[in-house]
Amino acid sequence: MHQLFDISGKKALVTGGTKGLGWSMAEALLEAGCEVAIVGSSDGVFAAAKDFCGRGFRCHGVKADLRRRQENYRAFDECLQKLNGDLDILVTAAGIQRRHSAEDFPIEEWDEVININLHSVFIFCQQAGRLMLKKGYGKIINVTSMVSWFGGQTVPAYAAAKGGVTQLTKELANDWMGRGINVNAIAPGYMDTDLNTALLANSERSAQILARIPAGRWGKGEDLKGATIFLASAASDYMSGANINVDGGYLVK
Numbered sequence: 585m586h587q588l589f590d591i592s593g594k595k596a597l598v599t600g601g602t603k604g605l606g607w608s609m610a611e612a613l614l615e616a617g618c619e620v621a622i623v624g625s626s627d628g629v630f631a632a633a634k635d636f637c638g639r640g641f642r643c644h645g646v647k648a649d650l651r652r653r654q655e656n657y658r659a660f661d662e663c664l665q666k667l668n669g670d671l672d673i674l675v676t677a678a679g680i681q682r683r684h685s686a687e688d689f690p691i692e693e694w695d696e697v698i699n700i701n702l703h704s705v706f707i708f709c710q711q712a713g714r715l716m717l718k719k720g721y722g723k724i725i726n727v728t729s730m731v732s733w734f735g736g737q738t739v740p741a742y743a744a745a746k747g748g749v750t751q752l753t754k755e756l757a758n759d760w761m762g763r764g765i766n767v768n769a770i771a772p773g774y775m776d777t778d779l780n781t782a783l784l785a786n787s788e789r790s791a792q793i794l795a796r797i798p799a800g801r802w803g804k805g806e807d808l809k810g811a812t813i814f815l816a817s818a819a820s821d822y823m824s825g826a827n828i829n830v831d832g833g834y835l836v837k
């Protein structure tokens with residue numbers, strides 16, 4: 585059983601690893617013995633990597649603004665360089681939220697959200713896939729959302745992007761499953777991170793959400809660790825194209 589989940593010595597890249605859910609997913613991989621390159625938009629990525637190294641893990645920080653297309657390619661190459669040209673696991677957790685009613689949604693913010701939450705995911709998957717296909721092995725974990733199933737409210741760009749990543753995950757699964765690469769997704773429920781600051785500050789809306797979570801609490805980054813290790817390890821070798829909800833039961837209430 586231990587071997588089924590053993591990913592020690594594997595090399596991983598986590599976008600959005602500076603904080604929030606990506607940070608916890610990176611921590612899970614490091615705790616499981618992986619060497620991890622994390623990508624973040626601020627100098628916080630270097631502090632996070634240094635902190636992980638101080639705990640005895642092998643972690644590298646790469647700063648990039650994933651809203652800009654070329655930065656995605658540069659960040660991927662830099663991560664690969666730091667991982668000595670090899671990659672086994674990709675986690676695409678970087679993401680942003682912008683909230684306005686659809687009729688008022690500024691097109692600049694639409695572009696910003698789609699660039700990070702969708703275009704960047706494709707670029708990292710494509711770059712990782714090209715390398716993984718050469719060695720016939722790879723595990724890709726995309727981060728989607730409950731809006732893979734619901735429309736959401738005041739989040740048209742986010743819903744469109746996450747719906748896109750859900751479909752992209754299935755498409756990549758078809759293209760690559762027979763060639764050694766598993767592509768799956770995790771759909772977190774309502775998680776207590778900076779992304780939801782506005783939602784948590786709205787006491788009426790946050791109480792409505794909490795009332796619908798059978799677990800009786802908002803999720804935390806640590807709640808994604810089990811699914812991350814599962815999808816990164818041999819335990820999920822016969823799975824591809826899945827979108828696993830880790831939501832405290834929200835979806836089935």
Ligand SMILES: NC(=O)c1ccc[n+]([C@@H]2O[C@H](COP(=O)([O-])OP(=O)(O)OC[C@H]3O[C@@H](n4cnc5c(N)ncnc54)[C@H](O)[C@@H]3O)[C@@H](O)[C@H]2O)c1
Nearest residue numbers: 600602603604605624625649650678679729774775777779
């Ligand atoms: N929090 C939730 O309830 C929730 C639910 C479902 C899905 N998600 C998804 O989980 C992922 C992580 O979200 P979170 O809640 O941890 O948010 P967060 O705000 O705590 O972290 C976001 C991460 O994305 C990175 N990032 C943001 N803008 C970037 C940019 N321009 N360039 C590079 N990196 C950038 C940041 O460095 C950070 O590490 C996102 O894809 C989000 O859509 C979150």
